[in-house]
Amino acid sequence: MRYSGLQVLWEGLRGNRGWGPAWTKPEPKPAYDIVIIGGGGHGLSTAYYLAKNHGLKNIAVLEKGYLGGGNIGRNTTIVRANYFLPGNSEFYSHSLKLWEGLEAELNYNVMHSQRGLINLFHSDGQRDAFARRGNAMINQGDDAILLDREGVRAHLPYLDFENHRFPVYGGLLHPRGGTARHDAVAWGYARAASRLGVDLIENCEVTGITVNGGKLQGLTTTRGEIGAKKVAIVVAGRSGQVAAMAGLTLPIESHVLQAFVTEGLKPCIDHVVSFGMGHFYISQSDKGGLVFGGDIDFHASYAARGNLPMMEHVMEAGMALMPMIGRARVLRSWGGIMDMSPDGSPVIDRTPVDGLYINCGWNYGGFKAVPASGWCLAHLMATDESHEVARRFRLDRFATGHLLDEEGTGSQHNLH
Amino acid sequence: MLIPCPLCGPRDRREFYYMGAAEYLERPGPDAAAEAWDAHLHLRANPAGRTRDLWQHECCGAWLVVERCTVTHRVFGARLIGGLTDAA
């Protein structure tokens, strides 16, 4: 069924009896041409574009839990294209363009809201760096406006501009940046992929990858053996463990990132605001909750919950920046496990095993990448050539020295 | 999370700086191949479970190898790099 305003009206008149399930739940077949391990945003978008852009059939996505239960449903939903380095810049630019057409493409409301993103700066040196980044964004074909202190005040009058440690000097406004409804992105891609004949197999954990003579043979799962000609590992925070099933060691360390949401409030924060010096960022969801977060907990972790020190730090930073939120009550906090790579940038590449591909290393920025990541991995799997906007996301770039260290913090996984 | 510093006793995690997996201590020799340096700097076993990693106690300056669990955040013990003293 195609979703439309008319359909909503019609279903409303007849008691909403006509909405069927958004995707089917088939039994796994003994073998597929292509299997995607991981039913998060990246896995689902890869499957969709394999079917849509390349006309491929006989594809399955294997998900150990339920679709959308991983980081795709845990992130703080920021979508932006404000990267600097060649390699990252064109990729995120491509992704933002896909976001802008995503709802029509998927026939699904992902609530993409381009409300504008403001990155604050607090010193002359930081202003120079942001001006340079803004120029790179404009050269890339995206948008950026350098705001001075009064410019920021016009947008965000509620900030504490007199903060002594980090006085607000200005901000870089990225008008096309914003947010989207994270679950809806997973559901939208799942429904669209299912409609193109992709088998979405939930509660199916991959427990083994059979490799023979350097060539992929098939998979062992909790729902039996599944043969496959090509397989992609797209499992976000679990990349190292799944890759180890094929005998690979990755340049990845897993870390927990926390996020927080308050009770629903009337609209008060119109933009996405990021306070990098304090490790704090915030936006307000359409339901009214203030959604905010900070940095990773800094030590390797697979616990999908965080520790108190980072929680305390985030609250302090939020209070320092916008004291008005002090009365809001925090409803929930949670954590998600992230692949931290040594340069903070991702990998979309082949592996040394013939027929096995990998998509990993998204750090804490993989939500905005969902459309382009699926687009590019599908391109790689279908044509065996890297897509031009993802050609620098190579697995061997650490060995060859072609790092994409956006923040310039060096080869230490937790510093990106 | 409390980390037992062999010099200072059990201390709050906020007092420590985290560096990464203890494999980092196994520095390749000067003549090692490029692959060995790549592995040293970038590749990680990244276990879900028991692990050994490097922390510095910023109060006394000591570098420690901490043994802990990445799934439960339980800390089993710590020793000074160089293996002088154990604490648990």
Ligand SMILES: Cc1cc2nc3c(=O)[nH]c(=O)nc-3n(C[C@H](O)[C@H](O)[C@H](O)COP(=O)(O)OP(=O)(O)OC[C@H]3O[C@@H](n4cnc5c(N)ncnc54)[C@H](O)[C@@H]3O)c2cc1C
């Ligand atoms: C708190 C938080 C805030 C974030 N904020 C942002 C943000 O504002 N903007 C942004 O761009 N990014 C953000 N991110 C990052 C983003 O969420 C991730 O980079 C992205 O979702 C990861 O890709 P994914 O959606 O495919 O992952 P996931 O949804 O985690 O998908 C991976 C799937 O693989 C499955 N899986 C694992 N092992 C197996 C197995 N053996 N067999 C079968 N299936 C398996 C998992 O169950 C999971 O469903 C944030 C992350 C967190 C945790």
Ligand SMILES: [Zn+2]
């Ligand atoms: Zn000490």
